[in-house]
Amino acid sequence: MSHRTPSDGSHTSRPTSSPVSRRGMLALLGLGAAAVATPLLGGCSSGEGASPVRDSAPTGTAQRGGTVRLAFAGSGADESLDPTVGQAPCDLARHMIVFDQLFVFADGTARPSLAIAAKPGARGEGCTLTLRQGVTWHDGSPFTAADVVHTFRHRASPDRAFPSELSTYFDLKAARAVGDHTVVLPTVRPVGDPATLFAGADLHVIKNGSTAFTTSSTLGTGPYRIARFQAGVETRLERHDAYWNGAGNAQTIVLLSIDDPQARANAVKGDQADYASDISVATAKAGLPGAGLQIRSSQEALRTTYGFVLNVTRKVSADPRVRRAIRLGIDREALVEAVFLGFGSVANDLFGAGARHFLDSVPVPEHNTAEAKKLLRAAGATGQPFVVRTAEYESGLNASSELFVEQLRELGLNATLLKVGVTEGFDPAGMKACDAIAFPLGPFSLALTYTRSAAYETLALPDKELNDAVATAISTTSEATRATAWETAQKVMADRGNWVAWGRGDVLSVAKEKLTGIDSHGSPKYPWLGKAGFVA
Known part of the structure; x- marks a missing residue:
């Protein structure tokens, strides 16, 4: 929550840490900065079983093309294309398909993304990142080590509203590129599993030289690029066909910013959206909201x-x-x-x-x-x-x-x-x-x-x-x-x-029954949407 004071630390072995915003x-x-759900409506359970839910999307290959509309909690005018600022679920869902991270979580483990390896020194001193080759930015330029070095330095800058907490472990300003696909990053204290720290750092890699993030200037390496953005209302994204991990299924993804969980569910019921994230248990308990729809639950x-x-x-x-x-x-x-x-x-x-x-x-x-x-x-x-x-x-x-x-x-x-x-x-x-x-x-x-x-x-x-x-x-x-x-x-x-x-x-959602490709990627509150689409 608000800017915190660091702990006084009762023992010298305890890692000191920079203030967490x-x-x-x-x-x-x-959660996101505006992830305030409505209170429970039903009080105590009546003892009846919960409504039937699915814990997975439909099987089958999604069709290419079309538009997928997804509703998430937003934060109004505070929403931002800057991946170091916006933190409502709508922001996070958008960041995750416009930008890529070095590593991501899947099944509780750090998995390679833009980095394919993070090798610590023999005693956890220093880290060598090996980057993925063949990745391009939305403007067609190649992704290189210079982009990662710029990202580290950008996040470590004292004028950032939210400096990266990776600074607790790494000397981000001292990062240096070794060729086009290797970054050497000194540590400020030993780190034996750097990939896990990177995966949890909310670190979206930005293009070398990027300082401003507008509809026309925001570039990522992710599966979708910004086409239109209206803070607190809607984001329209178009498919990046040269995405390194395979082009997405939908041609267009529309993210709707809707704060109230019931209003998100109603948007799906009224066919203004195909998916509503993070609905209340009371809404799920009330049962299926209409024909052709599903209530879905996160995995245990x-x-x-x-x-x-x-x-x-x-x-x-x-x-x-x-x-x-x-x-x-x-x-x-x-x-x-x-x-x-x-x-x-x-x-x-x-x-x-x-x-x-x-x-x-x-x-x-x-x-x-x-x-x-x-x-x-x-x-x-x-x-x-x-x-x-x-x-x-x-x-x-x-x-x-x-x-x-x-x-x-x-x-x-x-x-x-x-x-x-x-x-x-x-x-x-x-x-x-x-x-x-x-x-x-x-x-x-x-x-x-x-x-x-x-x-x-x-x-x-x-x-x-x-x-x-x-x-x-x-x-x-x-x-x-x-x-x-x-x-x-x-x-x-x-x-x-x-x-x-x-x-x-459980984290619950409402979706059209033929919608697939919603990947939790670590948190079901703001899933990865890079393969979203509809099965035939």
Whole structure:
């Protein structure tokens, strides 16, 4: 959310990090700057099953040509063609098919895109990027190492509103081209798996010399180019037939900026759109919106994890007995039933589900209110004030926070709820005055999950074993050592951490039944649309 202050760092092994912008944290959560969904309409589930949904697009080859219209949440006049600025889902969906990244996430793992290899030094010092050959920009000019060097320096410039967080690990200004398809990038601290950091960095490669982004000047290497752009209303994109990974199916893609989830669904029902991203569970629960349409769900590995982060700078949450009491005392099934209405499942207090090295073996904590009350009494926390902070960044966060507060009161805490607006939800000063913060997290790498969330003092856990494990996981070049380090980090969080991740919810959409080629590419809230089209 808003510009954060870095954590004070309780141990020298903990990586220091540059301030994370509100944009950076929104990207971490898997949300955009204007991704404010409407509250739940249905309250608690009636017990009936959720409406039938599909977890995949229709099979078959999409036809060439035609127009595909897709509706995403936008941010009005703040939308931008500049890939370093716009962060609403509509912006992100557009950036991802106009520009390419060095690496992208697929199935929780970094996959090559414009870079085919990122080789670290023997001890994680420095990185050599090998770039893909045969790639052209929308104007027909060749993609080269000079473009990547310009992109690094552009993102590292102090006049950028949102400098790249890669500067925490790499000396971006010192990047240099070695020939046309190799970039040498020095590190400022050891990095053993640079591809994963690049994949999670929201780094879209721009053409050498690019400084302004208008309809006529915006050039990318992606499968579609800008034809028309009206911020907050519509973007029209035309196919780039020379795309290195095969030309798209649709000739034209139209992105519609529609903030309200119900209005997005209605656009599909009324045939103003062919796809609506991120609809509410209440809309999905109501059933299919019309003939020839489908409700689609993200795969289980791409669900959004809902939870609360306990602020250990506050006296009550600082006590590990209190943290354990809360994890034991909350009724996860009740939260899942009330918030997801059948479109989700309970979680095991760990964020990062779906990522490589995620510890699925950690069990969901038992629901034991008697033990929870006993722990609170032993910690002297019974009757103590406990403020829970929430903003509706994600549909159902406020509703889940209300139920969470009720459950905490039943355990003996004097819990109260503080609802704030989205623009102030992650304000550092506001979070510091609260004991718990409602927190949704998208399906991202463990490196992103642990380092960015720890960069906020009020979200961090100052634990030596945890910090040492995360530092090792980031710096080592050994996959076996990395796997062990991430296992250690997650066991610490499960044992004495400050996360109360209670559930994982589906990301739902409405689509024409013949629409295919919607690829989540890491987050289903802003999928990759490069192969969108209709089957016969």
